[in-house]
Amino acid sequence: MRRAAASVTIVTILLLLTGCWDRLPLRDLQMIDVIGIDQDEKEQGVTVDLIVTSLKGAGKGQGEPIAERTTLKGPSVIEAVGKTEYMDQGPFLAVNTRAFLMSESFASDKPVEEFKFLLHAPYTSINTPVIVYAGKMVELVNNKSSNRQAPIEKLHNFIKSLNSNGVINNISMHEFISSADEPLEDYPLPVVRYHESKFQIEGAMLFHSGRYAGKQITNEQLRMLMFMLGVDQGRQRITGSVSDSKSGLQDITYGFSVKNVRRSVHTQKGTDRLPMVTIRVRLNINVFDIGDNIDTLKPNYAVVMEKLLGKQFEQEAAGMIRTAQQANCDVLGIGKHIKAFHPKLWKSLDWRKDYPNITIAPKFDIQILNTDGFEQFQ
Incomplete structure (x- = not known):
């Protein structure tokens, strides 16, 4: 009996040490700082811009972040992101992100319907905030540096400050998608602009059940x-x-x-x-x-x-x-x-x-x- 109990204990420990069957090594994990989604007027589809941060020399608590930009296009968000299956990011890893940015035009055109697949996509971080970006997404991603410093790191700090300072409550991607099925779930999403190397809020777009309600409020009204x-x-x-x-x-x-x-x-x-x-x-x-x-x-x-x-x-x-x-x-x-x-x-x-x-x-x-x-x- 003791030998049997000992064998069970050893097997249990080995299972715990091996980790999850679908885990990803830290060195291979690709951290995305921003996903920017915009309308592609020429192709009548969408453009998805990714700023991907990976770790170089991970180990012993150290690692140098290296950021690269990837631009994807397709008739829909899922078809655009799905193209990462043929890239070194791997399938659907490109949606593990720190923030989602929507252009004003994309946010005005049934965005939740484009995002519903995220609830079932593997390795997806859907508890990160959704922000409306005023202007063309290319204006932001072209101003990135070779690592996670400004303006990308500035953006994340700015998003956090909006919530912590009581300017506006952050809405996560999960809340945004789930609101489509909630008839009383109405809220504002912040409109953020990048101007003269600084981020600033320019009021908020009003949403009802995951759809743009057709009106914006000013900073004073938001207060x-x-x-x-x-x-x-x-x-x-x-x-x-x-x-x-x-x-x-x-x-x-x-x-x-x-x-x-x-x-x-x-x-x-x-x-x-x-x-x-x-x-x-x-x-x-x-x-x-x-x-x-x-x-x-x-x-x-x-x-x-x-x-x-x-x-x-x-x-x-x-x-x-x-x-x-x-x-x-x-x-x-x-x-x-x-x-x-x-x-x-x-x-x-x-x-x-x-x-x-x-x-x-x-x-x-x-x-x-x-x-x-x-x-x-x-």
Whole structure:
């Protein structure tokens, strides 16, 4: 019995040491930094640009990254990527990526249908973010260096910063594909441009169930969206100007850092069968510029500025809501809220028909925390 048990133990250890049957040696693994997908107008198909990073001299915790560009073309994404079967990348290894970039034209034309095969392709990383790239993809891939330094590494750091600083939430390829089967899954995708050796965000495209909803929102509207979603990570720094004829204040510059954000949604019956929804946002801020001597900021002045900022933010938020309703894109998740907390009301609604006509009112309550004097924000 002991010999039999020992034999079983030895066999088990050997199986564990051998690893997975379909594993890839680290030296042979090809890491793709970016996959860029664009429309091929001449061939009426798609162009897939790969920046592939492989390791030279892998071992002992060291390895020199070597990046190469591969351009594939075909009638569809799967047919273009499938051509790697005849290249040294090997079949479907070319979809193991750190980021997916879609051109604006490709993103506007049923992109999810092109990506569904990724759910079943081997060695595919589908938990990486999907980004819309403003401009021709060739502008980005032609500006690569011989390794993973700028601009490619800059791009990945920029994508991470958008999420960590609360500018916009990253949407993974898995979420993007799965959203096609979710009738209430609406969201924005960031539009990123590479200009003068720097990446910058230029608003966001609105998507409904994996399809472009036909509208984009500006950076300012995106900021209001994130506030109304209650996102406060990153301690954003906000600057701008505000005017109010009644108070005699003109072009007062302001700058503040966000301490925290609290969001609540209230739904009540309207005059007709459609509900009225109020989104209340409590915004606690530390100001470092507000058009007055910050060292002696008086409470009365602070109250005036709180009201002016709240009024301005409500106007900007209302503009964002109008754009979203015109696109029939529920980026605020109002439908999910009503379905979860007001089931009887939900059953009486034809959501996609009624959503554009529902009254959605933003209410901002802004409180300046450092009214007793300037507190340097770290």
